[in-house]
Amino acid sequence: MKRKNHIRRKTDIFLSGLLVLSFAGCAAFSALEDAEKTYFSVLSGEAPLLYTEEGEEVSLDLDRVPAVFSRESDYSSIWRFTAVDLDGDGETEVLLQVIDVAGDMGGYMILHREAEEVYGYSASYRDFEDLKTDGTYSCTHPAGTAVSVCRSCFDGGSCLTEPLICSSTENGWETAAYFIKGQPASEEEYLAAIERQAAKPDAVWRPFDEKNIREMFA
Numbered sequence: 001m002k003r004k005n006h007i008r009r010k011t012d013i014f015l016s017g018l019l020v021l022s023f024a025g026c027a028a029f030s031a032l033e034d035a036e037k038t039y040f041s042v043l044s045g046e047a048p049l050l051y052t053e054e055g056e057e058v059s060l061d062l063d064r065v066p067a068v069f070s071r072e073s074d075y076s077s078i079w080r081f082t083a084v085d086l087d088g089d090g091e092t093e094v095l096l097q098v099i100d101v102a103g104d105m106g107g108y109m110i111l112h113r114e115a116e117e118v119y120g121y122s123a124s125y126r127d128f129e130d131l132k133t134d135g136t137y138s139c140t141h142p143a144g145t146a147v148s149v150c151r152s153c154f155d156g157g158s159c160l161t162e163p164l165i166c167s168s169t170e171n172g173w174e175t176a177a178y179f180i181k182g183q184p185a186s187e188e189e190y191l192a193a194i195e196r197q198a199a200k201p202d203a204v205w206r207p208f209d210e211k212n213i214r215e216m217f218a
Helices: 001-041 062-069 187-201 210-217
Strands: 049-053 058-060 077-084 092-101 108-114 117-124 137-140 146-155 158-169 177-182 183-185
Touching: 001 108, 001 117, 001 210, 058 062, 058 158, 062 077, 062 117, 062 158, 077 210, 108 146, 117 158, 146 187, 158 187, 177 187, 183 187, 183 210
Parallel strands: 049 117
Antiparallel strands: 049 058, 077 092, 092 108, 108 117, 137 146, 146 158, 158 177, 177 183
16 A cells, blocks of 8 residues: 555656646747747737837837938848847847848847837847857957957847957957957967857848748747
8 A cells, every 4th residue: 555655646746747847838838929929010010119219219110120220221121030049048039130222231120029028129230240040149340350259138128249259459450369258268269169159050041021920920
């Protein structure tokens, strides 16, 4: 009898564990589904995104996104998009690439979901080079004096760039220093880190059109 009770207790514990995992799995799936619906509503033009402009939070319709980067151009448009986890928190962000005439300049609009709202953050065309599936990417300093591998993070309504691998140059374009996760590194360590970064799989970009939006989010 004791053995049977012992076996029954083990079975009950096992079934309880399965139940907890089942609820957790359902919750995770539900959260993923909610995120997809929220992004789809913005990308399909059904709902605006929230964007901070000149210190004021405004509702921004999707068709107004290109004007954030090229206010006077009639040719600026959203060229392509992708979905990756930029800050490593387990939830996907959407990245829109905006281009102008002949693919010049433009920039990126980051879409980040918080609760049931989608917030937009603009970024330079120098960012998000060689974007990887883990959300890390390369960016260059406007003056060309530094090249970094970065990750984005979101904090209190702001989108920040966190350098992970960085080199800086000074006079004569000679490299002055290397850093990995904020710590000084040797050239050999830097090159090894860059090689590991390059080996990561690239994010998949899709042309920005209704078909691709529906395939990804609807």
